[in-house]
Amino acid sequence: MSFISTNPATGKIIRRFKEHTAAETERKLVDAKRAQSAWRVVPLKNRVRLAMKLAALLRKQKHELGQLMTQEMGKPIRAAIAEIEKCAWATEYFAENAERFLSPEYVKTDASESFISFEPLGIVLGIMPWNFPYWQVLRYAIPALLSGNAAFLKHASTVSGCALRTEELFREAGFPKGLFQVLLIETEKIPAIIADPRVSAVTLTGSERAGSIVASLAGKAVKKSILELGGSDPFIVLADADLAEAAHTGARARLQNAGQSCIAAKRFIVARQKEKLFTKLLAARFKEMIVGDGTDEKTDVGPLSSERMLRGLERQVAESVALGANVVCGGKRIDRAGYFYEPTILTHVKKGMPVYDEEVFGPVAAVIGVKDEEEAIRVANDTPYGLGASVWTKNLARAKRIIPRIESGSVFVNDMVKSDPRLPFGGIKQSGYGRELSGFGLREFTNIKTVYIK
Incomplete structure (x- = not known):
């Protein structure tokens, strides 16, 4: 063998x-x-x-x-x-x-x-x-x-x-x-x-x-x-967040390692009145990313690790679109040698779709609009996973009020979830x-x- x-x-x-x-x-x-x-x-x-x-x-x-x-x-x-x-x-x-x-x-x-x-x-x-x-x-x-x-x-x-x-x-x-x-x-x-x-x-x-x-x-x-x-980390963008900074960091948080990270931002939970603008800003960042062979120093997003992983991602996106998700950008495999997938944003994402219910291990962001803070917390916790979470708001008192209500091993405020040797790392639930x-x-x-x- x-x-x-x-x-x-x-x-x-x-x-x-x-x-x-x-x-x-x-x-x-x-x-x-x-x-x-x-x-x-x-x-x-x-x-x-x-x-x-x-x-x-x-x-x-x-x-x-x-x-x-x-x-x-x-x-x-x-x-x-x-x-x-x-x-x-x-x-x-x-x-x-x-x-x-x-x-x-x-x-x-x-x-x-x-x-x-x-x-x-x-x-x-x-x-x-x-x-x-x-x-x-x-x-x-x-x-x-x-x-x-x-x-x-x-x-x-x-x-x-x-x-x-x-x-x-x-x-x-x-x-x-x-x-x-x-x-x-x-x-x-x-x-x-x-x-x-x-x-x-x-x-x-x-x-x-x-x-x-x-x-x-x-x-x-x-x-x-x-x-x-695994993880299906929520990236919560409240109405008073710095949208430009949230989109800039959100793109890195989702596309790091071609999205193949347990602590990557996977579900973007956005205040409905800011959803359209945030999605536009996030899409602009996604479209700037250079996808290619990792040996090229200009490359931002490399391939998925295997054909099996690529096919699994294709299934998750296709089934979600069939159930009503909207493709803002990307949405398909790149026609070239290797296991490349376009940086993708899906909106109109709902419970019951694979990109909502499952861990998505690839460069696909699911955007979920919510009416208020309470719904944002509910959606954030509506997952079997509890690894990390990111909360975006200019009101730190509000953030500190939300932190203990998020079911996760870590919460990062106005930053992406990351591991740091000085801080404990791990999750709860599944x-x-x-x-x-x-x-x-x-x-x-x-x-x-x-x-x-x-």
């Missing part, structure tokens, strides 16, 4: 990767267990030193790493390089703050001494998607390793080159053999890894279906799981549970131990 890496801008095969055998996988488990047993007692300052080396390597090799990303999943090269820079920043942030996050917390009780310590769990399995092939990996692996764990990576098969290159970076930085390893295995082999007693926890970024399966497997094995799943990033995310990979000394 081999994994195939295909350039989504051309549809041509780049490289084939051989699947790891059962014996190779077992050897990796043995190496990981041995490495973690030694690593957990390595002084934190030594772990931090290696993480800082890794950050330096990321910055030094950002162009090479970005090019590989663009080839394997289509991200425009400028955005790909920016992803590597963000990975370096996050690595440095966790290294600089690991001592603060992992230091014991002393609590005054009836004991002579009582405190909370944060200790490693063991081996953490990360099951990661293709859309941010380095960022998704490092944002779990760095906190996990700094906490004293070992990390396995089961990456999306389409970005196996990025996965193996990440493994090489950890070795180049001087991390011990076996501490961070890639598993090139089929999806049906994952249950055995999760069930293996040497694996202590699993974290997944992916679809709600994949999350449900992984949570079930982890639950059966009584192991911790962290899930970052968007998952647990948190990544910040001290909260790092401590997800620890045993929070109570110590009481009489």
Whole structure:
């Protein structure tokens, strides 16, 4: 069995990767267990030193790493390089703050001494998607390793080159053999890894279906799981919003990574009296975007990751239009090699249409007009997802009144939803549970131990 890496801008095969055998996988488990047993007692300052080396390597090799990303999943090269820079920043942030996050917390009780310590769990399995092939990996692996764990990576098969290159970076930085390893295995082999007693926890970024399966497997094995799943983020534009700024940012929020982001703005919920003007401004921005091969530095929007993803997007748009949605711009596949779709805006969007009910993973914005603030909140929450939300208004008191009524893991006011290593990231409802990033995310990979000394 081999994994195939295909350039989504051309549809041509780049490289084939051989699947790891059962014996190779077992050897990796043995190496990981041995490495973690030694690593957990390595002084934190030594772990931090290696993480800082890794950050330096990321910055030094950002162009090479970005090019590989663009080839394997289509991200425009400028955005790909920016992803590597963000990975370096996050690595440095966790290294600089690991001592603060992992230091014991002393609590005054009836004991002579009582405190909370944060200790490693063991081996953490990360099951990661293709859309941010380095960022998704490092944002779990760095906190996990700094906490004293070992990390396995089961990456999306389409970005196996990025996965193996990440493994090489950890070795180049001087991390011990076996501490961070890639598993090139089929999806049906994952249950055995999760069930293996040497694996202590699993974290997944992916679809709600994949999350449900992984949570079930982890639950059966009584192991911790962290899930970052899909999203259908609302982008609420109230009547007093700065429409020009909202449209400018909204275009970036929807079209980042060709719309293939869990936290991309997907449902634009707009005050009805401003809907026409906002849509006009948003369409102007969409039409300015250059769609093309990600290796061209002028490209703003690259291809979708695969033919399967493209066909799924075509279905969602076609069915929505058949149910009454209006195409303002775009609306079809681009007639060229690769998996390109026009930046698209749909209006007259209603419940029951795929672009309202489902997560839309592509450059398609659904505009939904609402009569007032109450309806905006109702529509924003009318989704099984609860990852992020964006609220646009000049009245900050109004925004703060709305924030606790939005069912999501984060709310951004007058800005697009984004991940930041300094802030916890995650969702509620069908968007998952647990948190990544910040001290909260790092401590997800620890045993929070109570110590009481009489």
